[in-house]
Amino acid sequence: MLIASCVLAAMIVAGSTFAWFTSQDEVTNRLTASANYGVSIVEDFTPPIDWLPGQTINKDVSAVNTGNVDAYVRLGLLNDLKLTVAGTGVAVNNNNAYSLTDGEALVELQLNAVDAVDQGENNAVKKVPNSVSTLQAGGKLVWTPDGAVSPTNDQNQSAGDDVANAADDYDGNDQFKPTKTGLYIFRRTDKDDTIKYSGYFYDKDNDKYYALVTDENYVNIAGATITETNEIVSEVSGVKLATTKEVTVANTSNTADITAAWYSSDLGNTDTSVDAGASTAKWIQLTYTAVTGKPIKLDIALDSDWATNWTYVQGNAAPIDNKNDIGYFYYNKVLVAGNTTEKLVDSVTIDSTVTQGAYNEMTYDLTVVLDSVQITKSEDQAEFTNDSITNWVTDATVDGSNGTPTWTAP
Secondary structure, X not given: OHHHHHHHOOXXXXXXXXXXXXXXXXXXXXOOOOOOOOEEEEEEEOOOOOOOOOOEEEEEEEEEEOOOOOEEEEEEEEEEEEEEEEOOOEEOOOOOOOOOOOOEEEOEOOOOHHHOOOOOOOOOOOOOOOOHHHHHOOOEEEEEOOEEOOOOOOOOOEOOEOOOOOOEOOOOOOOOOOOOOEEEEEEEEOOOOOEEEEEEEEEOOOOEEEEEOEOOOOOOEOOOEEEEEOOEEEEEEOOEEOEEEEEEEOOOXXXXXXXXEEEOOOOOOOXXXXXXXXXXXXXXXXXXOOOOOOOEEEEEEEOOXXXXXXXXXXXXXXXXXXXXEEEEEEEOOOEOOOOEOOXXXXXXXXXXXXXXXXXXXXXXXXXXXEEEEEOOOOOOOOOOOHHHOOOOOOOOEEOOOOOOEEOOOO
């Protein structure tokens, strides 16, 4: 009986990974025990296809005891990011040649015009909205791989218009089509008479269009020197092809690629900060700044009653499994066989302040780690003891008569 009790008291771990933007939702329960001992994660979650800043996604997190043995449980929230961020770009020489740096990739342009609408200053999704048609529309072709294009050249048409009859055409059909590999630049004058240049690099062998490094609004070629006289461009230098690189944000030490702040105000309002685990906290904001210098913020709303049902003990100073974590939340009751805990997490939001340039694409994994241990007492014990849970929290105590736990908050 003693050996059996020790086996049953072994910790059971269940993992649940939610990969945002990839529309994957994985729940893996690793449960090994006898006596029908089983505790697993319960979630209410629909993965978004395109998760936008300011968009709140419902994400209910709780635990259920599916066995016939009562248990103590705790939930840990791990956070990992995989980002595609803007690279440094790659220069194009006079022979339209370039050389990519290891780990960086060119940014391929979309070929349909309707995708290239203004997505707003704060939209951090699809960081290269400039399709081929948008880059050409309303502009005059002034530079090709062969050099300057004069105003009298038959190629110098309104590149967003129909070649045959000059009718507006924004569906990508009958527009100017490049025929050689190299750099193509279009000139336009905006509403305040400012001259701006846009363009792309065309790869004829693969029939692909690649983006150039542009300014923050993705309108003007950034960092380039373009010399013109009477609308004839005589020199182009400093143009770079846009590149991206993939980065994984994983805090494997106590230094902070990811920082967490707790707030007692309404979701999104950072006026009132509180200590980690404070009972008045309503939400947690995770901030990632190490990669681009432009903060990526994720707002995790806690259930309105979380502090009644859960006690927060461990913070970021001791990452769970050497990953980014918010910490452990301990359930304040015995999870009786067949019962489900109250919710801990209610929703997750990309903060509306996240700006363009922070990332091109992002996959955010909110991994819920469930630890559970059987509530038990041996035949020679008159009462429940602290032995089952002191490995989790040194100062934790249980009610001897019914086993109800008391966790020591920070």
